[in-house]
Amino acid sequence: MAGKVHPLVCALFAAAMLGACTQRDTNAGAPAAPEHGYTLDLFAHETEKIYLVRSADGRAAAGRVTADGSALMDAGAAQALMPQTLVGDAPEDARISIRAPGFSMQINAEESAPGADGRARIDINAGGHRVFVDAEGEGGEGRAAVHITGADVDDARAFIDDADGLSAETRAQMRAALGL
Secondary structure, eight states, X not given: OOOOOOHHHHHHXXXXXXXXXXXXXXXTTSOOOOTTOEEEEEEXXXXXXXXXXXXXXXXXXXXXXXXXXXXXXXXXXXXXXXXXXXXXXXXXXXXXXXXXXXXXXXXXXXXXXXXOOOEEEEEEEETTEEEEEEEEOTTTTOEEEEXXXXXXXHHHHHHHHTOTTOOHHHHHHHHHHHTO
């Protein structure tokens, strides 16, 4: 089973990915990676996870995790199945908005109802990178949509390599499809 998605896990994932996206490799001998050329998407719910990586030059790769395992998925089909946000308006119980030159963060959340884990929508923009998370807990359908832009080749590789539930074979196929 792909497992249930908790909004706090998605928020922590977003913060970690933003941190990873803002760090740069300083190895002088390493080939230059294209800056800000990848878009990384994850859509997860109780029974499956879909990972989609797209490059600026049009290459794309997708992997799908279900209770039966993982497999490479047609990137166009994955994109068609992947919402940028969950259905419904942004939660309104709690709102936080922080803006500074080159940085913005907006958090909308709703408190948990009895037997539910609530919902959170987080949007962080910093240094040419964007991390957007829309997640709801077990009381809803336990699902999340994560959208990251401005990622470089190292971020794309790490997103694939750290994808929960993807087999080594599926990861290798995704990296090969993207030329990583």
